[in-house]
Amino acid sequence: MRNDTSDIFFKYFLALFPCLILLLVGGILYQLLSSSSLAIHKFGFKFFASRTWDPVIDEFGALPFIFGTCLTSFLALLIAVPIGVGSAIYLAEYAPSSVSKAISMLIDLLAAIPSVIYGLWGIFVLVPLMRNNVQPFLGKYLGFLPFFQGPNYGVGVLSASIILAIIIVPFIISISREVIMTVPKVYKEASYALGATRWETIQKVILAHAKVGIFGAIILALGRAIGETMAVTMIIGNNPNMTFSLFSPGYTLASVIANEFSEATSEMYLSALIEIGLVLFIVSIVVNILARLLIWTVTSGESLALKTGV
């Protein structure tokens, strides 16, 4: 192979771009850190423990938003994981190939819907349904639990969690399905040969083999749920209170940024909001690294990007 100057030049020219990607990610971290230094220095760790969020006296604490993000993400996973893993098993193991392909394509469409449209649907379809039917029903029959008490507005933590669940479920399905399909066929055949039924094979062989990857998919979905902004902002009611009542309005890290960023008047206010952005950035990086490591152990480094869109 010839190795003239133009070739060397081309190689190093191209090499600039992946380095630029590394620089960009580092740059995001640096900019977030330096723009939020005001709030970091003033509040320190108290930022994560204080419940005061008062722009008038420049006192900021992020606890209600952290609480809201944890609560909605947890509930969303609670709803999305059984449905997602169940669907993935159905699509990978039971459905005839043509049906599986058709359903997968439709579920990919679900993943492609922009979150602002989920929000729109949430405001005009889900919220009235929750207010008039679902929440009165829950209040009547499960009202003895603290989760289902309190005034019923329709907007609130429960509605937001349901929307979140619908948004993250396609990610769980597409990755879990790919992971389940990597289980070698001989394992399944060995299990059938021992007289196991199909369901027993799924439980004891396939899920045992795929559980690390499925767990990775769930963590990845958790990352999505934590960072999801628009649909939640439109549905959750945007009120920084901390109760376990799922009917009450709440607030999340992402939605407080979306709502208040462009009206932040003081330096400190803006700095506090950017610090919340920094928290989101770090949490999502940690969650993603964890999830990718888990998924990579199963798929040996092959990106699922083109197959699953994540």
Place this chain on the structure above:
Amino acid sequence: MSTVNFDLIFERTKTRRYLWDKLIVYVLFLCSAILLFMLFSILSHLVVHGISALNVGFFIHLPKPVGEPGGGMANAIVGTLTLLSLAVMFGVPIGLASGIYLNEYANYRFAQLIRFTTDVMNGIPSIVFGIFAYVICVVPMKTFSAFSGGIALGLMMIPMITRTTEQFVRMVPNQLREAGLALGAPKWRVIVDIVLPSSLGGIMTGIMVALARVAGETAPLLFTAFGNRFWHHNLMQPIAALPLQIFSYAISPYDDWHRQAWAGAIVLIIVVFAINLFSSLFVARRNKFLGGR
């Protein structure tokens, strides 16, 4: 003294196991069915609510003030197209060059590092990209602008484009490269004249998928592009965008604006779905053609 009838026990558990095996299919199917129902519900509401507000005026008029009938989202549609073009100009060169470098030149460790970084970057919440664009663009220039919105969206496209470009470049058979090299072409000519043209279709698909993903993004535009009820005159001004307009109309208290929001949502979703369907058909055909990856 009774004896244990093993056959009977075996028969009973067997029946129970087989019954359970039959039932579970329906439970699992139900999981998928719920999701299909959700998709159906969202799409049917979009059509029912949106169609009535969708007319020619919607595509050629500016938004009207509250109370005046009519009005459209012409500026928002043009604004979204402008923002997407800016995003392409910013995101595609970086993603494309990185993808090619990863497959053609990079050593294993560097390639794994970049792959990992792009995968992680893919999971950063979109609103964080908005904050970044705000800090590096809006603050120094002291104005919300189309330019900063384009940067935010372009950044989000980079990881997707890098990974898909790398995958499609890898699909190009090595014999083609060797043939080029055997003819005495330097490696860069082989890449530019042989590898790129033969993987161009796939690369374009990757770009389209990335575009479809950022086309509906609202959060990173909230405090970069900001929105505008009139035409923009240059790229250093706030600019309207379809998702932003849908958002602000949806949370407004006016029925007329709600109808417009639904109409905007129909337009947005048709664009996004069309790109997605087209590219997944393309990928399916390509995979069949090349016998998988």
